[in-house]
Amino acid sequence: MLHLMRAEYEEERPETVKIWHMVRGEGHVAMCGRALREDAGTLPDGEWGSTAEPDCHSCGALYLREVP
Ligand SMILES: [Zn+2]
Structure with a gap:
């Protein structure tokens, strides 16, 4: 799944x-x-862990x- x-x-x-x-598909939840803004920026999931800003721990665990 994307x-x-x-x-x-x-x-x-x-x-x-x-x-x-992290969202499933191109969702906003x-x-x-957590509900995120409709116009919130996105990045490919491969960038997880490599951004200057922190990542959500709950999203990361899920x-x-x-994704193996
Ligand atoms: Zn999260």
Whole structure:
């Protein structure tokens, strides 16, 4: 199944990525359950762990269970 990284932004600075979540397909609800902005930026899931911003631990655990 396709996964994408999708950004959660800082509330005070909506253009600044706070943390990366993982979504299934091209959805807007992270695997951990958090709803993300419709226009939130995405990255290929292969970038997980290699961004300057942190990754969501809950999403990471679920993602690694689905993607060997
Ligand atoms: Zn998450």
